[in-house]
Amino acid sequence: MDTVNEETNENRSTKDLNKTNSLEKFYASNGIFVTGATGFLGKALLEKLIRMCPHIATIFILIRPKINETIEQRFKKLIDDPIYDDIKAKHPSVLSKVYPVKGDVSLPDLGLSREDRNQLLEKVNIVFHVAASVRFNEPLHVAINVNTKGTTRVIELWNELMHPISFVHVSTAYSNANLHEIEEKVYTTSLKPSEVIDMCDKFDKTSITEIEKRILKTYPNTYTFSKNLAEQIVASKCKGLPVAIVRPSIIGASLEEPCPGWIENISGFTGTFLLISRGCATAIRGRRDAISDIVPVDFVVDMIICTAWHVTLHRDHEVKVYNCTSNACPFKWGQMRDAIVKCSTETPLNDTLWYPGCPMIANRYIYQVRSIIPHVLPAFVIDIFLRLRGSKPIMMKLLLNGNKLFTTIAYFVMHEWTFQRDNCSDLVRKVKMLNDGDMVKLDLRDMDLGKYFAIYLMGIRKFILKQEFKSAARQRLSRLYWIHQITKMSGIMILLWIVYRIVY
Numbered sequence: 001m002d003t004v005n006e007e008t009n010e011n012r013s014t015k016d017l018n019k020t021n022s023l024e025k026f027y028a029s030n031g032i033f034v035t036g037a038t039g040f041l042g043k044a045l046l047e048k049l050i051r052m053c054p055h056i057a058t059i060f061i062l063i064r065p066k067i068n069e070t071i072e073q074r075f076k077k078l079i080d081d082p083i084y085d086d087i088k089a090k091h092p093s094v095l096s097k098v099y100p101v102k103g104d105v106s107l108p109d110l111g112l113s114r115e116d117r118n119q120l121l122e123k124v125n126i127v128f129h130v131a132a133s134v135r136f137n138e139p140l141h142v143a144i145n146v147n148t149k150g151t152t153r154v155i156e157l158w159n160e161l162m163h164p165i166s167f168v169h170v171s172t173a174y175s176n177a178n179l180h181e182i183e184e185k186v187y188t189t190s191l192k193p194s195e196v197i198d199m200c201d202k203f204d205k206t207s208i209t210e211i212e213k214r215i216l217k218t219y220p221n222t223y224t225f226s227k228n229l230a231e232q233i234v235a236s237k238c239k240g241l242p243v244a245i246v247r248p249s250i251i252g253a254s255l256e257e258p259c260p261g262w263i264e265n266i267s268g269f270t271g272t273f274l275l276i277s278r279g280c281a282t283a284i285r286g287r288r289d290a291i292s293d294i295v296p297v298d299f300v301v302d303m304i305i306c307t308a309w310h311v312t313l314h315r316d317h318e319v320k321v322y323n324c325t326s327n328a329c330p331f332k333w334g335q336m337r338d339a340i341v342k343c344s345t346e347t348p349l350n351d352t353l354w355y356p357g358c359p360m361i362a363n364r365y366i367y368q369v370r371s372i373i374p375h376v377l378p379a380f381v382i383d384i385f386l387r388l389r390g391s392k393p394i395m396m397k398l399l400l401n402g403n404k405l406f407t408t409i410a411y412f413v414m415h416e417w418t419f420q421r422d423n424c425s426d427l428v429r430k431v432k433m434l435n436d437g438d439m440v441k442l443d444l445r446d447m448d449l450g451k452y453f454a455i456y457l458m459g460i461r462k463f464i465l466k467q468e469f470k471s472a473a474r475q476r477l478s479r480l481y482w483i484h485q486i487t488k489m490s491g492i493m494i495l496l497w498i499v500y501r502i503v504y
Helices: 002-019 023-027 040-052 071-079 082-090 114-123 140-160 193-202 205-215 222-237 268-278 297-313 333-346 364-388 395-414 422-431 449-464 472-503
Strands: 031-035 058-063 098-102 126-129 166-170 243-248 250-252 294-296 320-324
Touching: 023 040, 023 297, 031 040, 040 058, 040 082, 040 297, 058 071, 058 114, 071 098, 098 114, 114 140, 126 140, 126 297, 140 166, 140 193, 140 205, 140 222, 166 222, 166 297, 193 205, 193 222, 205 222, 222 243, 243 297, 250 268, 250 297, 268 333, 268 395, 268 449, 294 297, 297 320, 297 422, 320 422, 333 449
Parallel strands: 031 058, 031 126, 058 098, 126 166, 166 243, 243 320, 250 294
Antiparallel strands: none
């Protein structure tokens, strides 16, 4: 089947090469299959494909049914999102080309019915595999089933397509987090993918837990490890084919598209941003001088869309890898923290609970002292006050949840990586030669960090908190500032008194 696919792609690529002078023309009349379209990145990818390439023949999206929600209900919820309002106004007929397909990457054969599978094999030309379990603390067997075996299942579908053009697998820049310098190539592990899959399929829960402990001595979590194995499977099964791996780093709110500041959830970095802005972040364990790597979601989407074109016309014997990172314009975690605090005090949230601060501390023990002890008493007092008002106490809960989140991301704030970007640079140069190359943003070197985080906070306010800025928020912040100063001075005085009593 690999030989058949290779010959088919070679014929199509050669025939269309001279005519492909735009991304829109490359995608025109082709069938697309997208996994993970209901997630943050997948939804942004779907929106850009529809808006930028209205002449696409069909877009099939894999949707997993939920216990209390059918795929039809999930699909309606998806296309009713306000980010599609502009498309509905300008190109209403395009949305009729999007079809939901019942399936699940965690099931054999993607959980597809025979009828749906046959339809995909006949009509799909380009595949975007975005679906993944992104929970860092996912049990090993779950992460392997969804992220690793799920990728195998999508590749099997791709290998059976009647008229394949290209396949893009979305991984993560941290799939090799145990290394400091990461090239655009696939790295192997001491445990082969097939061995890990067999162990997860055949071993009991206790044995799998022991294997997981062994793996976590090298990798920060099961997510990054399972994505590494998935890359190895793509590399071994797709040699010589127009197949690419895109590795985005930390994906943040949009810079411009589908609208500035668009964000959908509060996991990972967005959750950290929200906690700092609300004043719930007591301290972050991390290095101020470590280089961070956050990329706006629209930058990642544009890279994925261009990669499908680039790998078709400029493929190699090995699977191409694209490190989709902001390495070209590095900024440090300390700068990022300062920018977040700055915009949080200039345009405060309406429901700020404490004055935004949050020091970055590298030492584990100092972090534990600074993040908990000085804040437990104020949180406890505020919760008592909330109870007396008849409100739900939330400060202690926020304090514990915040520290749990910071523990999860600490590895990525304590370390830094250098990412090679030769393939990305080549892609950028070639896209600039296309007629519609200005419709995608692939270079972050001119991105204003302060402006981006102001947009980010605006997006959190609009899309997560569903609130508009109120002038009373500044007055509230002013009161919280003085309460913060009084509390800090009181803490210092109590500490000095304790020292005095101990000494004398």
